[in-house]
Amino acid sequence: GAKTTEKSLDKKPIDYQEVYNAIADILEDNDYDDGSIGPVLVRLAWHASGTYDDVTKTGGSNGATMRFDPEALHGANNGLAIARERLMPIKQKFPEISYGDLWTLAGVCAVQELGGPTIPWRPGRQDALDGKSCTPDGRLPDATQGERHVRDVFYRMGFNDQEIVALAGAHSLGRCHPDRSGFEGPWQEAPTLFTNEYYKALRDRKWIKKTVKDSGASQFVDKNNPEVMMLPAEIAMKNDKEFSKHINTYANSEEKFFEDFSKVFNKLLELGVPFQGNERVYHFKPTTA
Ligand code: CCH
Known part of the structure; x- marks a missing residue:
């Protein structure tokens, strides 16, 4: 009823x-x-x-x-x-x-x-x-490409350079898998902690080019800890004047990174x-x- x-x-x-x-x-x-x-x-x-x-x-x-x-x-x-x-x-x-x-x-x-x-x-x-x-x-972005491609892809979504760099800080988490992307390894040593360590690593470490054995992909590894890596697209961003300005901001302030990441x-x-x-x-x- x-x-x-x-x-x-x-x-x-x-x-x-x-x-x-x-x-x-x-x-x-x-x-x-x-x-x-x-x-x-x-x-x-x-x-x-x-x-x-x-x-x-x-x-x-x-x-x-x-x-x-x-x-x-x-x-x-x-x-x-x-x-x-x-x-x-x-x-x-x-x-x-x-x-x-x-x-x-x-x-x-x-x-x-x-x-x-x-x-x-x-x-x-x-x-x-x-x-x-x-x-x-x-x-979605292709990690083998450069800063120009990264801008094309994220501008299409409606993001600016600062927002692109803030979003990239999510690579503080997780790792690459050779059987998924061809790349291998985490971006820093604590991949289950959301921090601004990604930006410090990208800015401050010496990155050397290396070929992933299983896939033949080219990536960059930390000279002092070859277990951690960066994608070609990220090294290209580090070498871009405008992107590197924001990488520096977030490497210097986790608080600013958290504030901006939340919004973006x-x-x-x-x-x-x-x-x-x-x-x-x-x-x-x-x-x-
Ligand atoms: Fe990413 N990402 N990402 N990414 N990504 C990969 C893994 C993660 C690019 C390439 C890759 C963002 C932007 C970009 C995560 C979050 C975000 C991998 C490895 C590649 C390659 C995949 C694998 O092998 O498992 C590129 C290129 C760009 C931009 O140009 C953005 C934005 C975000 C989120 C806000 C996370 C998290 C992972 C780790 C996944 C895992 O399984 O551990």
């Missing part, structure tokens, strides 16, 4: 802090890479969002089109099936959340839980039903999302004190 109708109309709203807590709970895994799946979740959130094109207003995290071929098969997305699969138990626990909201929230959660700044986040992404709105291959990561995750305007903005409480 009336009671049942009332009940079915009264859909329980999602408590996104609960979703955040559930993701925080699955980050640690001592059998995976450096002990956390956080870094690959940040990469998932970024690759879902970084397909945005500000001219045609296509791409971005709305739709979560990376679930479908051909986008799932784009070379840049190698290894991200792992990240998507790891989030399936969360999707099952909170079936009302869209994949786009889930992936971006997971990126926010990983940054915060690994010691980074609070990132404002709001829901509103709607899932595409098929791969028709998959973006064409080639929208939020902007990245919201590119192309059709918000209604009345969504609540969440500032998630970290589970760690």
Whole structure:
């Protein structure tokens, strides 16, 4: 009767802090890479969002089109099936959340839980039903290229030089995998801690060119610790006057980096999302004190 109708109309709203807590709970895994799946979740959130094109207003995290071929098969997305699969138990626990909201929230959660700044986040992404709105291959940056290419790709999304450098600091987290990108190793020695060490490493260490044995890819390694690396695109950025100015700023001030990263990561995750305007903005409480 009336009671049942009332009940079915009264859909329980999602408590996104609960979703955040559930993701925080699955980050640690001592059998995976450096002990956390956080870094690959940040990469998932970024690759879902970084397909945005500000001219045609296509791409971005709305739709979560990376679930479908051909986008799932784009070379840049190698290894991200792992990240998507790891989030399936969360999707099952909170079936009302869209994949786009889930992936971006997971990126926010990983940054915060690994010691980074609070990132404002709001829901509103709607899932595409098929791969028709998959973006064409080639929208994400190619690490073998130089500063010109990096600018082309990020200007297309609507970012400026300072924002590009602030976003790159996410490479404080995680590592390259020869079977995913051809590159190998983390950017500094603490890949599960979100800090400004990436900028200090890039600015202050002596980087020497080296070929990755398994893949033949060219990368740069620290002369004093060849386990850590930089991509050709990053060495090109270091050698660019305008980019290096911002690298220096963030190497000198972790506080400034955190402040700017929070804004620009939020902007990245919201590119192309059709918000209604009345969504609540969440500032998630970290589970760690
Ligand atoms: Fe990145 N990134 N990224 N990246 N990335 C890789 C891994 C991570 C580039 C290339 C690569 C951003 C920008 C760029 C992460 C976050 C961000 C890898 C290794 C390559 C190559 C993939 C592998 O082998 O597993 C290039 C080029 C650019 C810009 O020009 C931005 C922006 C972000 C986020 C804000 C994270 C995190 C990882 C580590 C993933 C992991 O599995 O550990």
